[in-house]
Amino acid sequence: MALDALKDVVRKIARSSSIDKHLVDEVVKDIQRALIRADVNVKQVKEITDAIKKRALSDEPLKSLNPREHIIKIVYEELLKGVGEGLEIPLEKARIMLVGLQGSGKTTTTAKLAKYFKDRGMKTAVIAADTWRPAAYDQLKQLAESIGVGFYGEKGEKDAVKIVKKGLEELKDYDMIIIDTAGRHALEDELIKEMVEIEKVAKPDYKFLVLDAAIGQLASKQAQAFHDAIGIDGIIITKFDGTAKGGGALSAARQIQIPIAFIGSGERVDDLDRFDPAGFISRLLGMGDIKALLEKIERITQEEELDPEKFLKGEFTLKDVYKQIEAMNKMGPIRKIFEMLPLGMSVKVDDDALEMTQEKMKRFRVIMDSMTEEELLNPKIIDGSRIKRIAIGSGTSPQEVKELLKYYNTMKSLMKRMKKGRLPMKGLKMGF
Ligand SMILES: Nc1nc2c(ncn2[C@@H]2O[C@H](COP(=O)(O)OP(=O)(O)OP(=O)(O)O)[C@@H](O)[C@H]2O)c(=O)[nH]1
Ligand SMILES: [Mg+2]
Structure with a gap:
C-alpha cells in the first residue's frame, strides 16, 4: 500500500541525528510522494505538506518532546486534519x-x-x-x-x-x-x-x-x-x-x-x-492503535468470560488457552493485530505459529486432554519426556505438542507487550 511509506518517514525522522531544514525538506518530499501515490488529491497534498513544512521550521517544540518527536507530532496532526472526521453511531434503535x-x-x-x-x-x-x-x-x-x-x-x-x-x-x-x-x-x-x-x-x-x-x-x-x-x-x-x-x-x-x-x-x-x-x-504512521486494540480485547474477553487484566498480563495457563484461542480468533488474523501495535513494540513471530485454523484448534484440544492438571496449570514443567508421553497419549506427534507450547509462549509475550502499550505514553514516546 502506498500509504505504508509513511511508516518509513516516521522511522527516518526517529533515526535522524539532528533536525534541520535539509531533513524537513526530505521528509516533506517523502510524504508528498507517498500521498500522491496513494491517489490523494494533489491540492490537498500540497496543503498538508506546506503546513508540515511551515510548522516544522517555526513551531516552538513542547518542552516534553524532543525535536524528533516534535516533528512527528506535526506530521501526525497535519495528516489528521487531512482525513476529515469520523462518525460514531450510538448503539440505539x-x-x-x-x-x-x-x-x-x-x-x-x-x-x-x-x-x-x-x-x-x-x-x-x-x-x-x-x-x-x-x-x-x-x-x-x-x-x-x-x-x-x-x-x-x-x-x-x-x-x-x-x-x-x-x-x-x-x-x-x-x-x-x-x-x-x-x-x-x-x-x-x-x-x-x-x-x-x-x-x-x-x-x-x-x-x-x-x-x-x-x-x-x-x-x-x-x-x-x-x-x-x-x-x-x-x-x-x-x-x-x-x-x-x-x-x-x-x-x-x-x-x-x-x-x-x-x-x-x-x-x-x-x-x-x-x-x-x-x-x-x-x-x-506505525504508531499503533492501542486504544482500538484494547477496546477489542475488552469486548472479546467479556464474551469469552475471561479476565481482561489477566489476559493482558499474559497470566494464563494452558487451561485458559482454548478460550484464548477462541478469543484471538474473534480478534481476526494475527497480522491485523500486529498492525495495531506501534512499530518496535511488536514481537517477532512467524505468522504460521499464530495463524489458527479450526482444525489446528481441535488438535490442540486433543493434546490438552492428554495433559495432567499440573501440566495445564504450569506448562513450564513440560519437558522432552512429558512431550513424548503427551504425544502418544493424544495420538499426535511431539512436533505438534511443541507447536502448542510455542503458541502458548508467543501468546503470552504478545499479551505482555500489549499491556505495556497501555501504560500512559509520555508525549509521543514510541518503541524505537
Ligand atoms: N478485499 C476485499 N474485498 C471486498 C471488501 N468488501 C467487499 N469485497 C468483495 O467485493 C466483491 C463485491 O462485493 P459485494 O458485497 O457483492 O458488492 P455489492 O456492492 O453488493 O455488488 P452488487 O450487489 O453487484 O451491486 C465481493 O467479492 C466481496 O467479497 C473488502 O473490504 N476487501
Ligand atoms: Mg449486492
Whole structure:
C-alpha cells in the first residue's frame, strides 16, 4: 500500500541525528510522494505538506518532546486534519440504508455491519432489497444466517420498495435494521429513482455510501453525485486492503465534507473497523492503535468470560488457552493485530505459529486432554519426556505438542507487550 511509506518517514525522522531544514525538506518530499501515490488529491497534498513544512521550521517544540518527536507530532496532526472526521453511531434503535455502485461491496458490508452491531449487543436484522441481481437474495441470506442475525427478503419479487415495507413490518422487534440495495454500473436515473423511493419508505437514520477504495481519485466525483442525488450521511470505504489508491477515497470524504463511518479491509465479516481518525493516522504512521486494540480485547474477553487484566498480563495457563484461542480468533488474523501495535513494540513471530485454523484448534484440544492438571496449570514443567508421553497419549506427534507450547509462549509475550502499550505514553514516546 502506498500509504505504508509513511511508516518509513516516521522511522527516518526517529533515526535522524539532528533536525534541520535539509531533513524537513526530505521528509516533506517523502510524504508528498507517498500521498500522491496513494491517489490523494494533489491540492490537498500540497496543503498538508506546506503546513508540515511551515510548522516544522517555526513551531516552538513542547518542552516534553524532543525535536524528533516534535516533528512527528506535526506530521501526525497535519495528516489528521487531512482525513476529515469520523462518525460514531450510538448503539440505539436505528435503520441504515446502504447505497453504492455495482460491486462496491454493499452486500458484504451489510453483513459486516450486522455483525458489528450484533457483537455490541443489538438485536440486528438485514433486508435484501436488491432485486436487480438475481443472486443477491441468496448471498445476503447466507451471510445473515452465518452470523446469526435476522433476515427479510422475497425471492423473485421485483419491487424493492414493497420488500422494504414488508420487511420493516416483519422485523419491527429488531433494534438495528440494515438495508442492502441494488447497484448499477453508473448512477443512472433509474437507480436514483429507486433509491429515493426506498428512502421514503425506509426512513433511514443513516444513508451510507459504499465506496470502493480502488477507484482512487474518482471517489470524490462519485461521492458528490450520490450526495446530490439522495443526500449521504456517511461513507463506508471498502477494499482498503487490496489497493494502493485508498488515499483517494479518504480525501474525497474530506473534500465533500462527509464523515467516514467505517473502513472495510477484507472479505471476512469481521474485516470492518469503525473509522477513528486519530487511531487511523496513528496506525498509518506505525504508531499503533492501542486504544482500538484494547477496546477489542475488552469486548472479546467479556464474551469469552475471561479476565481482561489477566489476559493482558499474559497470566494464563494452558487451561485458559482454548478460550484464548477462541478469543484471538474473534480478534481476526494475527497480522491485523500486529498492525495495531506501534512499530518496535511488536514481537517477532512467524505468522504460521499464530495463524489458527479450526482444525489446528481441535488438535490442540486433543493434546490438552492428554495433559495432567499440573501440566495445564504450569506448562513450564513440560519437558522432552512429558512431550513424548503427551504425544502418544493424544495420538499426535511431539512436533505438534511443541507447536502448542510455542503458541502458548508467543501468546503470552504478545499479551505482555500489549499491556505495556497501555501504560500512559509520555508525549509521543514510541518503541524505537
Ligand atoms: N478485499 C476485499 N474485498 C471486498 C471488501 N468488501 C467487499 N469485497 C468483495 O467485493 C466483491 C463485491 O462485493 P459485494 O458485497 O457483492 O458488492 P455489492 O456492492 O453488493 O455488488 P452488487 O450487489 O453487484 O451491486 C465481493 O467479492 C466481496 O467479497 C473488502 O473490504 N476487501
Ligand atoms: Mg449486492
